[in-house]
Structure formats: structure tokens, C-alpha cells
Amino acid sequence: MDETARTGGETLPNGETRRWWKEAVVYQVYPRSFADSDGDGVGDIPGIVEKVDYLDELGVDVVWLTPVYESPQADNGYDIADYRAIDDQFGTMADWEALRDALHERDIKLVMDLVVNHTSDEHDWFQNACESRDTEYRDYYVWRDGRDAADADAEYDVGPDGEAPPNDWRSFFGGPAWAYHEGTEQWYLHLFDRKQPDLNWENPDVREDVFDMMNWWVQKGIDGFRMDVINLVSKPEGLPGTDPDAGVRTIDRVANGPRVHEFLGEMREAVLDRALLTVGEMVGNPLPVDHARRYVSDDEDGDGLSMLFHFEHVLLDRGEEVWETEDWNLTDLKAVFDRWQEAFADEGWNSLYLNNHDQPRMVSRFGDDGEFRRESAKLLGTLLHTLRGTPYVYQGEELGMTNYPFESFDDFRDVETLNNVREAIDAGEVDSFDAVRDGLRANSRDNARTPVQWTDDEYAGFSESRPWIAVNPNYPEVNATAERDDADSVFRYYQRLLAFRDENDVVVYGDYDPFFQDHEDVWAYTRTLGEERLFVVLNFASETTTVASPVEASGVTLELSNYDADDAVQELRDGSLSLRPWEVRVYRC
The missing domain is CATH 2.60.40.1180 (Golgi alpha-mannosidase II)
Structure with a gap:
């Protein structure tokens, strides 16, 4: 490994070390909703290629591309069936290579999503694991026998012949975190959808195959990884159940597990160096600061990630359920940011974001998406680009795009939204969609997934046919063409903001x-x-x-x-x- 890449850049007056990814602005592309080149209503890689000049005009330094791998799309690509293939609906490997080259020709780097807590149930590894209990890939996943039905904590926990799942862990997408496989008469763990079985990182062969795959992508010329729910890969020994009386939830059992730093340390030695941008998504709230510092530390025992995503600030207004909202105030938001600015003041680095593909639009959430949409969009952008850390721009943010005014349950596409609401209705916890509509309007991930609004043409210039999810009806006023024609627009302000950050070390360091x-x-x-x-x-x-x-x-x-x-x-x-x-x-x- 190149020791200079790992340990050194120029040291600045306050002791900060210069690195390219600290000075970068990252633009997140959610391909399904970015630009559709072939008119099938789904965004694709050639559509992104057509917009590379737009990204260059904006002034971004990095594109983070959310998953375009082969997938049955149970969770919009975060259920991967083949890590080394491009899904047909997004294009071909040649299309991906054309995107890489187009970005690199404009000095824009490319970061890929790494999703290795789980695979799709259609991945060859899982298909093999389901053949019998003795197959080559059986131990690539987490399998357990069930427990006696008398230990079940709810009626819908009970499986075949009255058997209950191995423990009471709940899926983040609703229901038990276990699915029964009839062929081998055991249960497999899925912390997300049942079509997303968790990998067994205790198996060294899993880790070796994951690291080999990562190195394959590095050799193809990518510039880093965004690591999906990476702090879930180490499961607690014995898989203990929750403790509702003590406030111990599933997330508390599975986040930041006992071997997570060991596993990431192995990844660091096998794949990573400081020349790559590596950002780990760390679920669970609050994220312990001692873990956070170790994730990004360059010390011998550190994991050496560039930065991480925590969720503390985007959970201030969220309840336990996807439709539950809480009041937030600016003092609490400031306190969260102040705490993390201080946590990494001497070592480590922050990522800065207020929205992404899993969060509502920031101008609707933290700003004023009515009378002061433009002003508050510019203000929020300024905040993110003048704090200490690397700012992340989510597609459409630079246009001041807003949440969608969902009217019907049929308007939603997100598996997290759909599964949790259906389960709650079936269990009698809510009466109907109408009872949770306002909360879903505020919280659903689908707010971020409506198509980018390029023009005032039909379907906002995203596609020539009806998109996979509806276009926000405000597209005639809020679109890239109008924004680029207006010197006082959110887009033009973002250009100035990014240029200002690029020209002034004090903003970065x-x-x-x-x-x-x-x-x-x-x-x-x-x-x-x-x-x-x-x-x-x-x-x-x-x-x-x-x-x-x-x-x-x-x-x-x-x-x-x-x-x-x-x-x-x-x-x-x-x-x-x-x-x-x-x-x-x-x-x-």
C-alpha cells in the first residue's frame, strides 16, 4: 500500500492534513430517477452520461452512483444479485465505462455504492445456500433453527407448525427479521426485506470474496465506495433478543457489533487506502463517538475510512414508525452539528448532508418550501458548504426540489413505506392510509425519488413516457432549464457556493x-x-x-x-x- 496515500498530504496551519476528498463536493445520483435515455420511464446510465456536462457546469468534484448492479429491484437496487454486472434496465458495462470515462475526462471522480451487509435472495451464493444445509455457500448467510411458539412475542411471529423465528428481531422494513426456508427447514436472517438475506461476515470466505470484488472495481477505475449500513456486518454473539423493558431495540443489538472494527481493519489492509474516498453509513442513533472516531482513525487500530454518515440530525423529527413525526427546533439541530464538529475537530472528518435517497427533501423538511423556497434552499446549501466536512448534494437539491404531495397509498413505491403501513393496518395498529398520510408525506423515502425536473415539458423532461414514480406537479416552475436561465436561481447560487468553497481553504479546513x-x-x-x-x-x-x-x-x-x-x-x-x-x-x- 502507498504509505503517502495513507498517511500524508500537506499539513495546514491548524494541523489539518490536506486530502482531495476533504476539498471535494459530492453529488449523489439515484439513477432510476435521474434521466431516462430510452423512454421506458426508468432512469439509466446513458441518461447520466447525457447530463455529465450539467454536473460539470454545476462544479461538483465527485459523483456517488447508487446501485446499478444486477438486481431484482426489491429495494431499488440495494438487493444485489451480481456485484460484477450492470442491471439491464440501467444499461451495460460498456455504458458504465462510458460514464466513468466521461466523468474522469472532466476531472470528476466516481464513487460506487458498496452493499455487503446483505445480497439479493437471487444471488448465486444464496441460491446455492438454499439447496441443502451442506452446500458450499450455506455458511455465507445467517441460518438458525426456530424457537418454541410459546416464546413468540406476537401472533404473526409464528411460522410453520407453530414454530417461531429464532429471536424477536424486527426487520427495518416491517415484520420479523427472519424468513423460513421450507426446503432446508431453517430460518435466515434479513434485517431488511426478506429478499435481502444478511451475509455471515463471521465466515472468512465471505470477507475474502467481498474484498476481491471491491478490488475488482478499484481496478476498473473507481475512486471510492459509499458503504451501505456497514456497521451492521458484525452480529452479536448468540444473537440475543431485544429487551423492550430496557429500551433495547433490534437496532441496538445489531449496530456496531463486536467484530465490526476487526472486519473493517481487514478491509483496510486488503483494499482501502487514503487515496480512495470511503464513507461508511452508520445506522443507529446515537452513534457512539468512540466508535465513530475509530471508524475514521488512521491509527493502527483504526478503520481508516475517510468519513461516515450518522443519522442523529435527520432523526430529530422522526418517531419510531415511518409515518410518525416529531417537532424539531433549531437549537437541537445546532447542538447535533456542534457535537460532531467538535468530535472530529482534532482527528477525523465529517460528511455534511440534509437529504439523500433515504431522506425527504431538505427544503421541505428544514426550510420553507412555500413563499421562501428559494431563499431557504440557498440558506441550507450555504450551511452545508461552509461547515467543516465534505458536503453531499443530492440530485435536484441544487434546483430547490421539494417533497411530493402524496394523495393516495398507490402513489408510493418504497418498500419501507409500503411494508410498514400494510403491516400496521393488518395488525390493527392504524385504521387506514388516511390516518398516516400526513406523516408519510413528511417522511417517506419516495419524496427523494421522484424524477429530476429538467424542463417544463411533459414528465419534466425526465422521460418520454410515464415514469416509474410520478413527477412532482411543481415541475413547470421548478426545473433545471428555468433555473439555468435565471441568474438569481438556486442553481446559480449553488454554482457560486461551490466555486467559493473551491477557492478558499478556510471554508474546507x-x-x-x-x-x-x-x-x-x-x-x-x-x-x-x-x-x-x-x-x-x-x-x-x-x-x-x-x-x-x-x-x-x-x-x-x-x-x-x-x-x-x-x-x-x-x-x-x-x-x-x-x-x-x-x-x-x-x-x-
Whole structure:
């Protein structure tokens, strides 16, 4: 392994180490909903190739491509049947190679999704495992005998002949986390859909095959991996049940298991180095900071990942069920970000996101998607691009796309939404879809999966035929063509924002110092690197808010704002800031 790639880049005045992926902006492409080139209503790889110049115009540095591998699509590609093949609906390997080359020609790197907690039940390994208990790949998955029905905790836990699953773990997509296989008379574990059996990482052959596959993709020229639910790969010894009385849920049993760092350490030695962007998705809330630091540490015992995704900030407004919402406030959101900025202040690196393919649209969730859609979209983008960490832009975010106004249960496509609601209705926990509609409108993953709105033509220019999921009806006003024609649009603001970050090391590497932590509407902080200092102030309110300036204003200039702000510099010098609805200002001082 190249030791320079692992341990070194230039050391900056605050001790931070320069690396390309710290300076990058990552753009997530969800292919099914990005652009359809062949008119079948499903986005594809040639459609992405057609939009590469758009991505280059925006100014992104990396494309994270969510799964395009061969898959029966039970979970929109996160159920992989062949890790080394491209699914026909997305194109061919030649199409993928054309995308890789088109991106690299424009100095845009390509990161692939790594989904190795589970496979599809149509993967050859699982098909072989189902032939008998003695096949070559049987131990690639987690199999157990059932338990006595008297130990079952609910009627629908009971399987064939009254036998219950091996324990009371629940699938994150609803129902038991175990499925019975009649042919071999055992149960297999699936923490997600029953068509997504969990791999048995205790088996060293599994790890060897996974690492071999990863190296195959590295040799094909990819620049890193986004690692799906990677902190679930180590299951607890004995697979203990939950403890509802103590508040111990399935996620608490399976996240950050006893051998997870050992397994990732092996991956680091076999595949990874610091020249690759590696971001681990870490489910469970809260993520223990000691685990988090070890995941990204360069120490001998560290896992050496570039960064991780935690979920603490995107669970502030979520209940236990997919339709349950909670009130959130800015002070809690700031506290989460402040905690993680501090956690990685001396070692480690943050990823910065407010939406992705699994989360609702950020302007509908954390902004104002009505009167102040543009202003709040720009403000949220500024927040993500001026904190310490690597920002992730989810497709359509740069246009200010919003949540979809779901009216019918038939409008949804997401397996998590559908399974959990059907189960709750069948169990009598909810009366009907109408009882949970508002919560699903707010929370469903399908909000992020409606097609990208390219034009005001039929189907928003995404496809020539009806898409696999409906287009948001606001596409005549919110679309890429209109945004690119408007100098004051969200898209044009994002261009300036990305260029500003690219041109200023202080935005990337500067120390973070917050102010007004208890203010209910204003978020403010400085970024400092050597003699350079930026002051960022954001008003998270739909009315004007006035605050006293917490910084001195010698030699101040206004670098970015989402309003015409002729008086902004004088206000800072006078010591009082009058911030309009959803106004953001970035000063150099």
C-alpha cells in the first residue's frame, strides 16, 4: 500500500492534513430517477452520461452512483444479485465505462455504492445456500433453527407448525427479521426485506470474496465506495433478543457489533487506502463517538475510512414508525452539528448532508418550501458548504426540489413505506392510509425519488413516457432549464457556493467556532485558518430577525448572500444584524 496515500498530504496551519476528498463536493445520483435515455420511464446510465456536462457546469468534484448492479429491484437496487454486472434496465458495462470515462475526462471522480451487509435472495451464493444445509455457500448467510411458539412475542411471529423465528428481531422494513426456508427447514436472517438475506461476515470466505470484488472495481477505475449500513456486518454473539423493558431495540443489538472494527481493519489492509474516498453509513442513533472516531482513525487500530454518515440530525423529527413525526427546533439541530464538529475537530472528518435517497427533501423538511423556497434552499446549501466536512448534494437539491404531495397509498413505491403501513393496518395498529398520510408525506423515502425536473415539458423532461414514480406537479416552475436561465436561481447560487468553497481553504479546513447556540432562529459561526476568518450567519425564520454581531468588523467584506445586501457590511460594523426571512450572509473579516 502507498504509505503517502495513507498517511500524508500537506499539513495546514491548524494541523489539518490536506486530502482531495476533504476539498471535494459530492453529488449523489439515484439513477432510476435521474434521466431516462430510452423512454421506458426508468432512469439509466446513458441518461447520466447525457447530463455529465450539467454536473460539470454545476462544479461538483465527485459523483456517488447508487446501485446499478444486477438486481431484482426489491429495494431499488440495494438487493444485489451480481456485484460484477450492470442491471439491464440501467444499461451495460460498456455504458458504465462510458460514464466513468466521461466523468474522469472532466476531472470528476466516481464513487460506487458498496452493499455487503446483505445480497439479493437471487444471488448465486444464496441460491446455492438454499439447496441443502451442506452446500458450499450455506455458511455465507445467517441460518438458525426456530424457537418454541410459546416464546413468540406476537401472533404473526409464528411460522410453520407453530414454530417461531429464532429471536424477536424486527426487520427495518416491517415484520420479523427472519424468513423460513421450507426446503432446508431453517430460518435466515434479513434485517431488511426478506429478499435481502444478511451475509455471515463471521465466515472468512465471505470477507475474502467481498474484498476481491471491491478490488475488482478499484481496478476498473473507481475512486471510492459509499458503504451501505456497514456497521451492521458484525452480529452479536448468540444473537440475543431485544429487551423492550430496557429500551433495547433490534437496532441496538445489531449496530456496531463486536467484530465490526476487526472486519473493517481487514478491509483496510486488503483494499482501502487514503487515496480512495470511503464513507461508511452508520445506522443507529446515537452513534457512539468512540466508535465513530475509530471508524475514521488512521491509527493502527483504526478503520481508516475517510468519513461516515450518522443519522442523529435527520432523526430529530422522526418517531419510531415511518409515518410518525416529531417537532424539531433549531437549537437541537445546532447542538447535533456542534457535537460532531467538535468530535472530529482534532482527528477525523465529517460528511455534511440534509437529504439523500433515504431522506425527504431538505427544503421541505428544514426550510420553507412555500413563499421562501428559494431563499431557504440557498440558506441550507450555504450551511452545508461552509461547515467543516465534505458536503453531499443530492440530485435536484441544487434546483430547490421539494417533497411530493402524496394523495393516495398507490402513489408510493418504497418498500419501507409500503411494508410498514400494510403491516400496521393488518395488525390493527392504524385504521387506514388516511390516518398516516400526513406523516408519510413528511417522511417517506419516495419524496427523494421522484424524477429530476429538467424542463417544463411533459414528465419534466425526465422521460418520454410515464415514469416509474410520478413527477412532482411543481415541475413547470421548478426545473433545471428555468433555473439555468435565471441568474438569481438556486442553481446559480449553488454554482457560486461551490466555486467559493473551491477557492478558499478556510471554508474546507478552518476551525469551527459557534455563537448563539441557544438562539431559536439564528445559527452563526466563524471558520478560521491561520490569519483567515469567515463569519457565517443564517436566519432560520420566515420573518426578520435582529441579533447583535458577535464578531469585530475590521476589514470586513461580504462574500456571499442570498439577498441583495448593500447594507450588510455597514450593519456588521455597526454591531447589529437585521436578517430578512431565511437570509444568509458569509463575511470575510
